[in-house]
Amino acid sequence: MDRRTFLEMLVGFSAGAGTGFMLTPVNWKLMDDVSIWTQEVWPDFFAGIPERGKVTHADSVCDLCPGGCGITVRKVEDRVTKIEGREGYPVNNGGICPLGASGLQLLYGPWRVPSPVRRAGKRGAKAWEQITWEDAIGDVVKRLSDLRRKGKTDSVACVVASDQGTVPQLFSRFMKAYGSPNLIRAASAEDTNELAMKLMQGKKASVAYDLEGADFILSFGSGLIEGWGSPVRVIQAHSKWRSDKNRATVIQIEPRLSNTAAKADKWHPIKPGTETALALGLAHVIIKESLYDIYFIRNNTYGFNDWRAMVMAQYSPEAVSRTTGLSAENIVKLARAFAKARRPLAVWGRGKGTTPGCLYECMAVHSLNALVGNINKPGGVWARPPQVATNRWPSVKQDSAARTGNSKPRLDGAGTRQYPLVSSRPDELPGIINKRPGAIQVLLVHEADPYYSTMDSSAMAEAFDKIPFVVSFSTYFDETAQHADLILPNHHYLERFEDVPTPIGLPKPVLGLRKPVVSPQFNTRYAGDTLMAIASRLGGTVAQSFPWKDYVILLKQTLGGKWDALKKTGYFTAASFGTPLGKFEFYAKAYEPVEAEGDSETYPLTLIPVELMRLAHGAIGNPPFCTKTLEETELKGNDLFVEVNPKTAGDYGLAEGRYATLETPRGKAKVLVHLSEGIMPGLVGMPKGLGHTGYDDYLAGKGASANSLMGVVEDPISGLCATWGIQAKLSSV
């Protein structure tokens, strides 16, 4: 064959092949298939699509904040595919918040602790060895019985999220039976709320509000739609206030234009930390113009005359205007509007209400409610009703070791002569351990993340190094778990039974029952069962104090006759509002500002935390669904933005979107700058809830933690942490 023949054949064959091919369905078929492939098969590498199957719904109760919302979980066969708010539930009636809806990511995410694990490297190195439950419990028992033998039972401390419900009570019981007074409840505004109730109304209860019935809401920095109180309930009340039918006036007093401030009828920015002065200034105008409820004051209060004398002498609108930065005219107008409303309600607790705050501020604001007589009335403030009655447990058995241990003073000084009012001082923990290394030999942590969420978390990190043995009961690899020696993972909240006491701030008692909606995905156990197994191995009176076979049996016995009904309906509620009104006591105490830490020469600006609905900042790490919703002016890549007024930015040479170093007496962070007219000059607003090291790449390493830049400022009355901000400096990089 010569070249010419070859070429002729090639051309001929190719033309024939091409023509022939075009007359087959290959092209058209493949085009169709490739389009299906790109749509169906390709993305499947990234996002699993649940198997088809029978769809069912199961009701339970959320566990991600103290809000206690009822949830309805949608499942396809055994896979949870969606979490929705439960219709008709007495707290949230069908509503759900972004965190609650993201709960299934917490269930299936890579941050679950798969089985009991023992630390296999340095603390925080994330190296773990999976061990059996038998061995894990053995480890704890060995430590605890050693300490018991040495008579050092009080060197065991335990941090829990709450003191209500069977599981926190089991921990409390364990500590009593073992012999340590050091049970610590994680910090929240409830600490201060309870104190205010005790001091002003003589009640051993927290505060509840009839938000739905109020028609004038004066909020002292409360993030009403930012996750304050029981978030969904408050947002639903807020929607009611904004509707035409049940319209209410909302006034927001806050140094920054939060969402709540933006949706309020009026936003009054004042200097942070001067809220107490403003409350007393409003009282001054109300008293001066005789706008207060004389009947209520005369019949139901003590100490009004002394208080009035103090308020009239020191808190004229002009004086308060100088302190707060709000004009005297506005103070007078606001006071009149508040007092003349039919059902005015003053609320407190900054942001989401997760920090104790200043007790006297809380008392000053609550005095406004008393002044207009709006206590124990529809639309007013109530003492939180007692929990739904359940069966009592047999008394704790204590041997001499337990009695000796329990009689020792608490490490944080709570309940001692120095801090007589409070029952625990969680933010003091790092300070105590750093001052007295060895004071805590074993730390047990349940449903709390002190390593991350304690103020001054860098001091906490230092303190952790001084605790020889840390045991976490966490479901997730949170920061505390990652710096523990042993993790005894609890079931996820969608995998377990648990009683849910009345949610925070609710004026009617609700007892919810959390029910497992999926079988445990990992080798986890009820924290109650783990604790009882530890007690049983410790033997003696400790074992005798836990006569139950397992946690579910204990729960059944505790709920007694209500168990069957609860299993069916999921909740139990009583219509009645709180306890009868006692006497209200006014405290005539001059305003003593809680100052931000740091000298204003070196640190000319003031850093305040910004609390966002879409960013969890407590013991639960923000799930990816929520992190995804953060705006480009809050988090960009791995850098967070701080909010600064353009005026301040001009003074310090800062520009939009540029890097800067934020420094406080407690720490330093690299941040991006976002300029906003919505924050008062001189302030730096920093989103709270980032800067995690735990969980995994979806959360760890994003931004910086506001807690690591804050210090602990002790409240002059309560001794709790009253920190609301810290002095800071911001310099461009």
Add this chain to the structure above:
Amino acid sequence: MSTTEEKEQTVEEQAEEHGPVYAAYKPAKSRGWRFLIPIAAFGVGFVSHLFLGWVIFPHLLYGKKQQPIDFSHQLHQEAADESCESCHFFREDGSFSGVPKLENCLQCHEEPMGESPEEAKFITEYVEPGKEIPWHVYARQPQCAFFSHAAHVKVAELECVTCHGPVGDSDHTRPYQYNRLTRYSRDIWGWNIAGLKKKTSDRMKMDDCAECHEERKGHKDACFVCHK
């Protein structure tokens, strides 16, 4: 100069001068059949690629699997009281159960009911270990398509055979052929590689849905009716 002279030479003269081999390359003589070369090559290319496209291609595109159990619809339909819906039932919430789960089978097959080796295999491999049968579903539509059996069977009163064909009469399960690229059953595109069909149950592509919708409803319906 020599070139001009060569041109003037006749064939005979060339042969004399250069020998017969040179003379054989005369263009005038070969013109008779040479044009057939590209045509023949065209023909070979054309036919081979038609063969490739129509015969070989389907074999390459589709993989073949046997169903885990050779199931007789015919046998079961005779025993069932409510025809197809005895096993392929609607759930209480109106959703369609699709391929029965093991628990449905167990309603009758707790113990072997006959002598068939396939039933024995079913009992030992699936019933005893309590394992679901990994059936291959011939009619599985892509995820992007929303389809409600209730709307079609209950409301529009379509017969099962309209889309699925006479599956109920089959005595054996036929091999499941699947598209290697899309992972979906061959039944969706239809068994004719050109996509031609004779009856409604031959194909289950979007055009086939639209054809019926147009026939019965007067319009093909909007995209989002099925693509939610």
